[in-house]
Amino acid sequence: MRVDETVAAARAGDRRAVARLLSAVENGAPEAARIARATKGGDATVVGVTGSPGVGKSTLVSGLIGSWRESGLRVAVLAVDPSSPFSGGAILGDRVRMADHALDRSVYIRSVATRGHLGGLAASTGAAVRLLEGLGFDSVIVETVGVGQAEVEIAALADTTLLLLAPGMGDAIQAVKAGVVEIADVYVVNKADRPGADAAVRDMKAMMSLVKREPGEWRQPICKTVAHTGEGLDDLVAAIGKHRDWLAGTDLLAQRRRRRAAAEIRAVVDDELRGRYKVTEALAAEVAAGDLDVAEAARRVLGDTA
Amino acid sequence: MRVDETVAAARAGDRRAVARLLSAVENGAPEAARIARATKGGDATVVGVTGSPGVGKSTLVSGLIGSWRESGLRVAVLAVDPSSPFSGGAILGDRVRMADHALDRSVYIRSVATRGHLGGLAASTGAAVRLLEGLGFDSVIVETVGVGQAEVEIAALADTTLLLLAPGMGDAIQAVKAGVVEIADVYVVNKADRPGADAAVRDMKAMMSLVKREPGEWRQPICKTVAHTGEGLDDLVAAIGKHRDWLAGTDLLAQRRRRRAAAEIRAVVDDELRGRYKVTEALAAEVAAGDLDVAEAARRVLGDTA
Numbered sequence: 001m002r003v004d005e006t007v008a009a010a011r012a013g014d015r016r017a018v019a020r021l022l023s024a025v026e027n028g029a030p031e032a033a034r035i036a037r038a039t040k041g042g043d044a045t046v047v048g049v050t051g052s053p054g055v056g057k058s059t060l061v062s063g064l065i066g067s068w069r070e071s072g073l074r075v076a077v078l079a080v081d082p083s084s085p086f087s088g089g090a091i092l093g094d095r096v097r098m099a100d101h102a103l104d105r106s107v108y109i110r111s112v113a114t115r116g117h118l119g120g121l122a123a124s125t126g127a128a129v130r131l132l133e134g135l136g137f138d139s140v141i142v143e144t145v146g147v148g149q150a151e152v153e154i155a156a157l158a159d160t161t162l163l164l165l166a167p168g169m170g171d172a173i174q175a176v177k178a179g180v181v182e183i184a185d186v187y188v189v190n191k192a193d194r195p196g197a198d199a200a201v202r203d204m205k206a207m208m209s210l211v212k213r214e215p216g217e218w219r220q221p222i223c224k225t226v227a228h229t230g231e232g233l234d235d236l237v238a239a240i241g242k243h244r245d246w247l248a249g250t251d252l253l254a255q256r257r258r259r260r261a262a263a264e265i266r267a268v269v270d271d272e273l274r275g276r277y278k279v280t281e282a283l284a285a286e287v288a289a290g291d292l293d294v295a296e297a298a299r300r301v302l303g304d305t306a
Numbered sequence: 307m308r309v310d311e312t313v314a315a316a317r318a319g320d321r322r323a324v325a326r327l328l329s330a331v332e333n334g335a336p337e338a339a340r341i342a343r344a345t346k347g348g349d350a351t352v353v354g355v356t357g358s359p360g361v362g363k364s365t366l367v368s369g370l371i372g373s374w375r376e377s378g379l380r381v382a383v384l385a386v387d388p389s390s391p392f393s394g395g396a397i398l399g400d401r402v403r404m405a406d407h408a409l410d411r412s413v414y415i416r417s418v419a420t421r422g423h424l425g426g427l428a429a430s431t432g433a434a435v436r437l438l439e440g441l442g443f444d445s446v447i448v449e450t451v452g453v454g455q456a457e458v459e460i461a462a463l464a465d466t467t468l469l470l471l472a473p474g475m476g477d478a479i480q481a482v483k484a485g486v487v488e489i490a491d492v493y494v495v496n497k498a499d500r501p502g503a504d505a506a507v508r509d510m511k512a513m514m515s516l517v518k519r520e521p522g523e524w525r526q527p528i529c530k531t532v533a534h535t536g537e538g539l540d541d542l543v544a545a546i547g548k549h550r551d552w553l554a555g556t557d558l559l560a561q562r563r564r565r566r567a568a569a570e571i572r573a574v575v576d577d578e579l580r581g582r583y584k585v586t587e588a589l590a591a592e593v594a595a596g597d598l599d600v601a602e603a604a605r606r607v608l609g610d611t612a
Contacts, residue, residue, distance in 0.1 A: 033601065033602060036596060037596065037599075040596030053358060257594040258591050261589075261603075262585045262589075262590035265590065265604050269583055269585065270576065270580075272604065273579045279572050281568075284567040284571065285564050285567070288566065289346075290343065290347060291346070294342075294574055296339060297567075301571060302578060
């Protein structure tokens with residue numbers, strides 16, 4: 001690949017060039033380091049979108065794209081599908097809903113499969129986010145399916161993390177249980193035209209009143225949206241901008257980006273170490289039979305090749 | 307701790323003794339190896355219970371406990387709360403619903419917090435499951451909050467994994483998206499008294515007809531339950547037994563247990579390696595600034611102490 005030419009084409013809106021660069025970076029191709037240097041810099045807002053299945057994440061993302069495009073911004077979306085470790089396949093049904101933007105050269109949408117790999121999100125997505133920022137995208141959205149670990153990882157990648165809730169699912173409580181509430185910067189009660197929306201907002205407020213905050217700390221706003229009509233999107237976009245400004249006014253933006261980089265390095269290191277220190281079938285069988293305890297088995301794995 | 311005495315007390319139904327042994331094993335106390343040897347063996351059915359927040363997992367688990375107790379079996383529950391990496395706290399609200407069994411000495415219920423740690427479930431829960439089995443529990447239930455990675459990990463721990471769905475949440479589709487369908491051995495449409503239950507069953511059947519199966523492969527049954535009234539629980543218990551018998555008739559039971567042990571060893575090894583190969587703030591800052599690519603940073607981490 002001619003790195004400089006491809007980067008120039010990608011900056012000019014050639015989506016195939018963007019795709020080629022992303023693939024090279026994700027796969028750790030020999031050009032990856034050169035690409036990283038050629039695309040250094042940029043100033044994107046990186047927005048993570050999380051929430052239980054069914055709350056309307058894809059529709060909201062489509063709405064956000066529309067709002068930012070109206071302001072003339074370039075928008076990229078990484079849709080993370082934690083695919084099954086068995087089939088290796090990702091199910092991308094609702095990417096279809098993003099078809100609205102299919103012909104807009106200033107919008108780039110890509111599905112990223114994590115292959116059920118622990119830490120996979122950080123490994124495959126961190127460098128991709130930085131690349132898209134370096135290519136001149138103004139907003140990079142990282143969206144995931146699923147609750148829990150994937151959302152914690154997304155929050156580590158993003159500058160601003162949205163947590164979507166829908167009325168009537170007891171979602172506020174469930175989000176607390178899954179430990180997702182604390183990682184969000186902006187709460188969004190989507191499907192706000194449905195019964196129970198006000199109750200959901202009230203629940204969230206009640207929950208937040210329990211969280212102790214230092215003076216100067218960010219207070220998460222609660223936005224109400226109806227993603228498929230666009231209602232409330234302007235307020236949400238404003239809230240995202242406000243959070244980004246707040247971050248930039250502190251050291252937190254830089255801190256989050258260092259944390260993101262650290263997670264990426266960690267993922268690559270762990271991958272390499274897994275190859276070096278293999279758990280054999282024989283050891284696993286001994287532990288399963290109760291003839292060997294786990295700590296001793298681990299010592300043998302580490303000792304074998306240390 | 308006097309291991310033999312404590313094990314004897316635990317086998318006789320002393321729940322404080324069970325708790326002490328579990329803590330020792332989970333914390334990798336010096337006695338852990340001795341405890342593992344003293345509790346070798348046993349023959350429990352290990353059942354994983356997964357499903358989106360709100361489908362009624364805790365109520366169903368309480369129902370299963372009741373059914374098994376009627377048959378005179380001893381039952382243990384490990385309720386895994388993937389707690390926030392920030393607060394470190396687990397939210398155990400619905401453990402309260404299990405209070406029905408609080409005075410029954412043949413029932414042991416414990417909450418396990420994973421502290422948002424990747425692979426944490428395998429590390430903290432695998433040895434606990436084996437211990438409970440060795441202490442003579444006939445059924446060990448592992449229940450989790452959350453979708454995605456945690457569920458994949460639970461499936462790796464369990465002999466039989468239940469996937470709970472509720473009507474009208476589009477859950478069947480969502481489960482496929484999260485890659486959970488393939489890891490389940492028994493599907494449960496809970497809240498079957500609600501509208502949409504038959505549609506949910508139909509959706510699941512349609513989905514399953516898409517999966518290719520070899521002759522002799524397990525065909526996941528779909529059970530309908532109303533956990534809070536107990537409706538359908540007998541059928542579910544029968545389906546779990548049938549799956550267990552099928553497993554025992556193949557090499558798969560032993561295979562699953564070896565896989566569980568391998569995951570446990572891996573988690574301990576990874577933990578140790580994380581301590582040996584640290585990602586420094588300085589390296590993360592260089593990567594965040596685009597001055598260093600991730601692969602090179604990883605090489606430096608690995609080279610420093612190799």
